[in-house]
Amino acid sequence: MTISAKNVKFDETTMWVELSDGRVMGIPLVWFPKLLNASEQDRCEYEFSKRGIHWDSLDEDISIDGLLAGKGDITHSPHHVA
Numbered sequence: 001m002t003i004s005a006k007n008v009k010f011d012e013t014t015m016w017v018e019l020s021d022g023r024v025m026g027i028p029l030v031w032f033p034k035l036l037n038a039s040e041q042d043r044c045e046y047e048f049s050k051r052g053i054h055w056d057s058l059d060e061d062i063s064i065d066g067l068l069a070g071k072g073d074i075t076h077s078p079h080h081v082a
Helices: 042-044 064-068
Strands: 005-010 014-019 024-028 051-053 062-063
Touching: 005 042, 005 051, 014 064, 024 064, 051 064, 062 064
Parallel strands: none
Antiparallel strands: 005 014, 014 024, 051 062
């Protein structure tokens, strides 16, 4: 069975994704800078794709498999602290 997103909600710091298997994931917005810096209206203008969630106006795609694996935005290198 492929797990997909059923619903997405936001609070000030977290994206909440309800999955087709009944789980709800809380993902820190800091993992996705485009969403973190987006307006509330832009965040709510998403659509579901076969593999995840897409925001056309933000040019952002998030895969459910990536969220389940604990991965954030892979287009930016993580900052390392010395």
